[in-house]
Amino acid sequence: MRFDRLDALWLALLAGTATTWWLGEAGRLSSLGTAVLIFGLAIVKGRWVLLDFMALREAPALWRRLMLGWLLGVVGLIVLIRWLVSAAPA
Amino acid sequence: MSRVIPSGPGAGAATGAEPRLAGDLTIWLVIGLEMMTFALMFLSFAVMHARHPVLFEAGRRTLDLHAGALNTVLLVSGSWCVARAVRAATAGDDSRVKAWLAAALTCGAGFVLFKSQEYAHHAGLGLSLSTDDFWMFYWLLTGFHFLHVLAAMAFLAVLLIAGLRPGHLVGLHALETGAAFWHMVDLLWLVLFPLVYVMR
Numbered sequence: 266m267r268f269d270r271l272d273a274l275w276l277a278l279l280a281g282t283a284t285t286w287w288l289g290e291a292g293r294l295s296s297l298g299t300a301v302l303i304f305g306l307a308i309v310k311g312r313w314v315l316l317d318f319m320a321l322r323e324a325p326a327l328w329r330r331l332m333l334g335w336l337l338g339v340v341g342l343i344v345l346i347r348w349l350v351s352a353a354p355a
Numbered sequence: 356m357s358r359v360i361p362s363g364p365g366a367g368a369a370t371g372a373e374p375r376l377a378g379d380l381t382i383w384l385v386i387g388l389e390m391m392t393f394a395l396m397f398l399s400f401a402v403m404h405a406r407h408p409v410l411f412e413a414g415r416r417t418l419d420l421h422a423g424a425l426n427t428v429l430l431v432s433g434s435w436c437v438a439r440a441v442r443a444a445t446a447g448d449d450s451r452v453k454a455w456l457a458a459a460l461t462c463g464a465g466f467v468l469f470k471s472q473e474y475a476h477h478a479g480l481g482l483s484l485s486t487d488d489f490w491m492f493y494w495l496l497t498g499f500h501f502l503h504v505l506a507a508m509a510f511l512a513v514l515l516i517a518g519l520r521p522g523h524l525v526g527l528h529a530l531e532t533g534a535a536f537w538h539m540v541d542l543l544w545l546v547l548f549p550l551v552y553v554m555r
Contacts, residue, residue: 271442275435279428282548286424289553296555303549310431310545318438319538320377320531328376328383332390339394340546343401347554350405 274313281310297351304340311336377441378532386539389503393543396499397550400492404554407488412555414489417482422473423552426466427544430504433462434541437511437534441527449524456515456525459537463508470501496551500543507537 285303288294294302312333316322321329376383404411440455477490484494510533518525 271438278431282427289420300554303553307545307549314542318434324376325374346401346405
């Protein structure tokens, strides 16, 4: 079996998971900073799963946009809610 | 009898032919419905987290971050195995299809095992749906996802068992259909893990 893009993405997904774990374990950043990084990673990892593992890169554009839109919309709203809490006066 | 057809639906994607959706349209409609349901649950969790930060942080600290990360590794690795199975089916290599499916099911079984241990630990501490809002969301979100992992495993197991019968191969269209559902389960966990286990 030749090492190809699927294998590279798997290793990248593992590295992304390790980074998310480390951010949770270390707790060195602010809670908002941590949220931005871990959900940024979730978008990158989710995009790989959608486009490469689920083969949406070869799918009709409407399906690709709907699925990527779900990922960006849901994760974006979660981060927005987290940011609004940080920005609100105590 | 299902057969691998290298010149069938999978071949177009491999050669960059006209756009095609991998798997059956019905499963994609189901996936859309499931993802909308999970979206509502994720956003409800985020809103409640914002309203009760102290309570949710206390609940999060009770969770085992290592177990969550390990389960992410298992699901991601399972997705990779399933993607490799589809790649093998496209190439008409049925023995590799079955080997990758078995590997994916092993990853799924690992997830089920570790998650069950987590559930047993929490239940032993008396942390239930009725403990507080955090634990209600924890059990509902992760429990609903857990059921989807079982469903995805059942889907792949049926394909594998059918393909193991003498003279039978794993059909590419059916495999792509099961793969799409499996990958959705992985995708949902990629949002669930940082949301429930990591976000402070």
